[in-house]
Amino acid sequence: MALVRLPALLAREAGGQREFDIDAATLGDALRALPVRDLCLDERGELRRLVNVFVDRQDARGGDGLDTPLRADSEVVIVTAIAGG
Amino acid sequence: MLEWGAENGRPLVFLHGLGPFNAGAASIGTVAPQWADDGFRVLAPNAPGFGASPSLEPEEYSVRRVSELIAGVIDELERPAVVGFSWGGRIALRLPPEQVSALVLLDIGYKPPPEFPRYEQLVTSYREKWPSWASWDAFLAEAREFTKDTPGTEERLRAAMTERDGRVVPRLAPEIAAGAFSWIPREPDAEWLARWRRTPVLLLVATEPRVDEASVTEFAAALPQAEISRVPRAGHDVLGDNAAVAAPRVANFLRSR
Numbered sequence: 001m002a003l004v005r006l007p008a009l010l011a012r013e014a015g016g017q018r019e020f021d022i023d024a025a026t027l028g029d030a031l032r033a034l035p036v037r038d039l040c041l042d043e044r045g046e047l048r049r050l051v052n053v054f055v056d057r058q059d060a061r062g063g064d065g066l067d068t069p070l071r072a073d074s075e076v077v078i079v080t081a082i083a084g085g
Numbered sequence: 086m087l088e089w090g091a092e093n094g095r096p097l098v099f100l101h102g103l104g105p106f107n108a109g110a111a112s113i114g115t116v117a118p119q120w121a122d123d124g125f126r127v128l129a130p131n132a133p134g135f136g137a138s139p140s141l142e143p144e145e146y147s148v149r150r151v152s153e154l155i156a157g158v159i160d161e162l163e164r165p166a167v168v169g170f171s172w173g174g175r176i177a178l179r180l181p182p183e184q185v186s187a188l189v190l191l192d193i194g195y196k197p198p199p200e201f202p203r204y205e206q207l208v209t210s211y212r213e214k215w216p217s218w219a220s221w222d223a224f225l226a227e228a229r230e231f232t233k234d235t236p237g238t239e240e241r242l243r244a245a246m247t248e249r250d251g252r253v254v255p256r257l258a259p260e261i262a263a264g265a266f267s268w269i270p271r272e273p274d275a276e277w278l279a280r281w282r283r284t285p286v287l288l289l290v291a292t293e294p295r296v297d298e299a300s301v302t303e304f305a306a307a308l309p310q311a312e313i314s315r316v317p318r319a320g321h322d323v324l325g326d327n328a329a330v331a332a333p334r335v336a337n338f339l340r341s342r
Contacts, residue, residue, distance in 0.1 A: 007320055008293035009231060018294055039230065049216035050106075050231045058200040059266070061214070062207040080231040082242070083322035084104025085171040 002030055002074040009080060010036045027055055028066030030076055040078065050081045086110065086130045086158070090121030096165035097125040097339065100155065100173030101132065102322075103265050105216065105255035106228070108244035109135030112170075115237030116324055116332045123336045128165070130158050132176070134261035143204060143264030148172070148272045151265075152179035159184050166339045169193065170324065172265065178277040187285040187342045189335050192321050194274050195288060195304035196297060204267040211259035217252040224253045233326050241325065278307040285342040286311040289331055293320045312338065 001021040011018040014035050024030035031040045031053075042048050046066070053060045054077045060068045070076070087110040097120060101109050108114075110129035117127045132151055134140035141150070155176055159165060164186040169177030174193035177185075201207060218224035221243070228242050247256045286308050290296055292315050305313060314334055319326040 005294060008318075009233070009320075049214075050227060054199050056200075057197075059202065059207075062202040062210045062263075062266070065210075079321070081104065082106045082228060082232050083320055083325065084102040084107035085321060 001072065002070040002076055004030055004034065004076040004078065006034075006036065006078055007080050010039055010078060013039060024070055026066065026070060027053060027060055027064075027068040027076065030070060031066070052079050052081045053077070054079070086128055087114075087117070087136075088129075089117040089127040090125055092126060094121065094124050094126035095339075096162045097127050098155075098159060098162070098165045098167045099127060099129040100167065100169040100176050101129065101135065102170045103172035103262070105257050105259075105262055106242065106245045107135070107257070108241045109138075109256075111136070111244035112241050113324065114240055114244065116328050119328075119332050120336055123340070125166075125336070125339070128158070128162070130155060132173075134257060136256075140258065140261055141264075143208070143260045143267075146261065146264035147268045148175045149179050152176045156180055156184070166342075168335060171321065172269075175269075175272070175274055178274055178281070182280050182284050185284060187287075187339055188281060189287045189289070189338065191289050191331070192291045192323050194278065195290065196300040197273065197275075198269045200270045201266045204263055207267050208260055208263035211263050215254065215259045217254045219252065221246075221253055235325065235328065237328070238325070275303075275307065278304070281308060282310065285338075287335070287338040288313045289323050289334065290315045291319050291321050291323055291326075292317055293326075 001023050004020045004022055006018050022030045022033045031037055040051050055068045056074055099113050101112050109131045120127050131138040166187040167177045167185050168189040170191040171193050174190040232238050246253050288311055316323040316327050316331045323331045
């Protein structure tokens with residue numbers, strides 16, 4: 001089960017839950033399983049512009065995107081792009 | 086470079102973070118006047134490619150290279166305090182410690198950097214998907230979904246964007262973002278920490294989510310003299326998310342050193 005971590009703003013929309021264990025083969029599958037999927041994915045089902053996602057510490061947006069494969073012990077960290085880094 | 090405060094104030098140099106929505110030097114537009122009121126002369130240079138600063142070639146955006154350029158600014162001042170947020174904090178770690186009177190790191194330096202793809206892959210992806218909006222209202226409405234409603238938020242958001250070909254887009258070019266991000270995993274911070282053992286150091290740490298304590302412990306071991314302070318109700322952007330707590334902590338730390 002991949003572990004998906006939400007930033008505080010999204011966790012608030014998920015009833016305060018910040019971590020989700022999700023059985024998913026790809027990043028896209030994992031995001032679609034979240035209760036806050038509409039904040040992560042746009043109407044075309046693509047990653048929203050103001051959301052960045054790291055899979056096992058790698059930036060998914062610059063790699064395979066929503067097709068990024070997940071392992072059973074993968075960690076998915078969602079961050080809002082606004083904060084930068 | 087943006088400046089606030091009296092010319093004879095104690096110099097405080099702020100180094101901004103990285104990202105398409107980072108307003109560069111303008112990102113402390115709300116906080117800097119507070120520091121100026123505290124007696125600091127606040128100087129915030131725009132890194133290459135931000136604000137009016139000319140860009141480098143994408144392959145030149147190593148943290149070390151940018152730090153060398155910033156060192157030229159520091160050199161003109163008399164041992165300023167340096168405050169660095171995220172990428173700016175990583176730049177700060179590579180400055181000559183003998184030129185800095187005190188160092189403040191905003192949520193950086195204590196954890197290994199994330200991995201980014203190589204430049205070629207990043208720039209292709211960024212060029213294809215660089216964000217844009219049809220109007221300022223559309224951008225701000227969406228941005229508000231992902232930001233805390235804190236003082237200065239809208240000003241910072243606007244300062245990071247511009248209009249191009251009828252669309253609202255980040256001022257930062259995708260090539261520059263790709264260049265800087267692609268360097269990040271190649272330059273770990275740990276080897277630079279020990280150089281700061283004789284300098285007063287404050288690390289402000291995010292709490293939403295709560296950070297990996299092991300990383301903070303490692304940081305403390307590398308810099309035993311450092312003060313480590315967790316900013317409540319703050320994500321990575323500790324100043325933006327909770328300036329009411331973070332800004333005075335910076336000022337109070339610097340005042341006593």
